[in-house]
Amino acid sequence: MTEHSPEPSSEPAAHDFLKTRLEKLHKLAALGIDPWGVPFRRTHAPGEVVNGFAALEGKQVTVAGRVVAWRSHGKTVFCDLQDASGRLQLYLRRDQLGEESFGRLDLVDLGDHLGARGRVFRTRAGEVTVAVEDWTFLGKALRPPPEKWHGLKDVESRYRQRYLDLIANARTREILRIRSLTIRALRQGLDERGFLEMETPAMSAVVGGANARPFVTHHNALDCDYYLRISLELYLKRLVVGGFDRVYEIGRVFRNEGMSSRHNPEYTLLEFYQAYADYQDMMALTEELIPEVAERVLGTTVITYQGASINLDPPWRRLPLRQAVADATGVDFLALDHAGVHEAAVRLGLEPTPGTSRAAIIDDVMSRFVQPQLVQPTFLTDYPVEISPLARRRRDDPSLTYRFEAFVGGVEVANAYSELNDPADQRARFLEQAARRDQGDEEAHMMDEDFLTALEYGMPPTGGEGIGVDRLVMLLTDAPSIREVIPFPLLRPRK
RNA sequence: GGGCCAUUAGCUCAACUGGUAGAGCAUCCGACUCUUAAUCGGACGGUUCGGGGUUCGAGUCCCUGAUGGCCCA
Numbered sequence A: 001m002t003e004h005s006p007e008p009s010s011e012p013a014a015h016d017f018l019k020t021r022l023e024k025l026h027k028l029a030a031l032g033i034d035p036w037g038v039p040f041r042r043t044h045a046p047g048e049v050v051n052g053f054a055a056l057e058g059k060q061v062t063v064a065g066r067v068v069a070w071r072s073h074g075k076t077v078f079c080d081l082q083d084a085s086g087r088l089q090l091y092l093r094r095d096q097l098g099e100e101s102f103g104r105l106d107l108v109d110l111g112d113h114l115g116a117r118g119r120v121f122r123t124r125a126g127e128v129t130v131a132v133e134d135w136t137f138l139g140k141a142l143r144p145p146p147e148k149w150h151g152l153k154d155v156e157s158r159y160r161q162r163y164l165d166l167i168a169n170a171r172t173r174e175i176l177r178i179r180s181l182t183i184r185a186l187r188q189g190l191d192e193r194g195f196l197e198m199e200t201p202a203m204s205a206v207v208g209g210a211n212a213r214p215f216v217t218h219h220n221a222l223d224c225d226y227y228l229r230i231s232l233e234l235y236l237k238r239l240v241v242g243g244f245d246r247v248y249e250i251g252r253v254f255r256n257e258g259m260s261s262r263h264n265p266e267y268t269l270l271e272f273y274q275a276y277a278d279y280q281d282m283m284a285l286t287e288e289l290i291p292e293v294a295e296r297v298l299g300t301t302v303i304t305y306q307g308a309s310i311n312l313d314p315p316w317r318r319l320p321l322r323q324a325v326a327d328a329t330g331v332d333f334l335a336l337d338h339a340g341v342h343e344a345a346v347r348l349g350l351e352p353t354p355g356t357s358r359a360a361i362i363d364d365v366m367s368r369f370v371q372p373q374l375v376q377p378t379f380l381t382d383y384p385v386e387i388s389p390l391a392r393r394r395r396d397d398p399s400l401t402y403r404f405e406a407f408v409g410g411v412e413v414a415n416a417y418s419e420l421n422d423p424a425d426q427r428a429r430f431l432e433q434a435a436r437r438d439q440g441d442e443e444a445h446m447m448d449e450d451f452l453t454a455l456e457y458g459m460p461p462t463g464g465e466g467i468g469v470d471r472l473v474m475l476l477t478d479a480p481s482i483r484e485v486i487p488f489p490l491l492r493p494r495k
Numbered sequence B: 001g002g003g004c005c006a007u008u009a010g011c012u013c014a015a016c017u018g019g020u021a022g023a024g025c026a027u028c029c030g031a032c033u034c035u036u037a038a039u040c041g042g043a044c045g046g047u048u049c050g051g052g053g054u055u056c057g058a059g060u061c062c063c064u065g066a067u068g069g070c071c072c073a
Helices: A017-028 A044-050 A100-109 A153-162 A162-170 A170-192 A233-241 A277-300 A321-329 A339-345 A358-373 A423-438 A449-456 A468-475
Strands: A060-072 A076-083 A086-093 A113-124 A126-141 A216-219 A224-228 A246-254 A266-275 A302-305 A306-309 A317-320 A380-381 A401-408 A409-419 A464-470
Touching: A017 A100, A044 A060, A044 A076, A044 A086, A044 A126, A060 A086, A076 A113, A076 A464, A086 A100, A086 A113, A086 A277, A100 A126, A153 A162, A162 A170, A170 A246, A170 A266, A170 A277, A170 A468, A233 A246, A233 A266, A233 A449, A233 A464, A266 A277, A266 A468, A277 A380, A277 A401, A277 A409, A277 A464, A277 A468, A306 A409, A317 A321, A321 A358, A321 A380, A339 A358, A380 A449, A423 A449
Parallel strands: A086 A126, A317 A380
Antiparallel strands: A060 A076, A060 A113, A076 A086, A113 A126, A216 A224, A246 A266, A266 A464, A302 A306, A380 A401, A401 A409, A409 A464
């Protein structure tokens, strides 16, 4: 057993703390005690004992957890066990445990996992506590946990060694818990509305559905390059063509682009598609679903994000993109031609690179001057067709589309449209994108012949939407950075 | 990709204009039968992120590299 024990692998010449902990490990072996634990059945998690005290007082419980605090008083010891459910105090007395069992406590270190059986009571100070009658090792810690009071603050360590962050910081535990509940609530909301969850390829020879550079990988047996998906859209719409009239997927997408407090190269996207619906229906669904999720996860539809109080209740504000940009800048960009747009953007202090399209510049202006002001939930509608190659054209103005983006707390959380189901128009849009690719725009869409073929078999009018799950979690947890809500955000490898 | 900032003991942080690297927690030894950031006494612990330079002398100044954070593109 012990010869399989992890030796101080990465560390130079075992630190003192490592050495003394290894010595304790060897002492345990000499006593015939397995420091890695025996089959153990707990009756309660630490938090359950604390929360269920009224019913448990005076009763026997068997608990387990990590030792996170140790207060020794000679012939008694108080120690705190912690797991994700909470923290529970143990009270260990020599006269209760006996000489031998109490003596073995010398071999316990902060960070160890212990199991204990005893009676639940409340101390004079009011702390719910288990008076231990018997205890056992469940897993030795060879390294010390982070500092008990200040915790682990170093941002890099928190991300690289998230397990330490989780041990030390309750806030991190709470954020990741809310992330899980959020995904569950989204799934629940869509399931209840008759959507079917589907799984589409994460690797394929052609990717699309977004303006982004994909990651490339290689399949050896087929000797063929594949891309990692950048969205879920084109496959989900194929499923709609196939007759599934309400589908969704919650999945990881990968975008080979810059990183920021709002962008991680891999992130979680929810997309859903509803046949015989349009973007208006998607708006209605969004302003219903998001508050519903908040209610399920947080118990309220009023949240605080970065100091601002935000009411998620419907109806959300609706505003054409054109008007929003004009209000914010005093310039009616949509009335200008390419040169005029460029000139106006420059006057506002932007520096559009020469190849940038008219609509892309306007989108830029929007991100810079409009988006930060969209704190209360807002739908910006009617996006230009050039930056919406998969959206249906407006009948009253073919240069615009039936599309919206939803913003909350200045963060873009959703993007939706009435889906383009005219294969000829779709082909024209792809060709236009292909021309941009030829001009060196690596983020332009790829021609997807099979998707066009699918449309040629007939897709019903469909409303579709994507929601950035990580950004939604940011809002619900008041997290300033996407890295806070991703368990293991991408970092440069440590050499 | 550019600018700014950070990197000191296991963790959290100090160290004035360049002059002997410190504290708290953790660890180890000792005391203590209701403590809870337990307390009290003692001890151990450093490649000051790496490399180069200036200087009698560098954690501190200069150059360079690494990693991270924030802002910008």
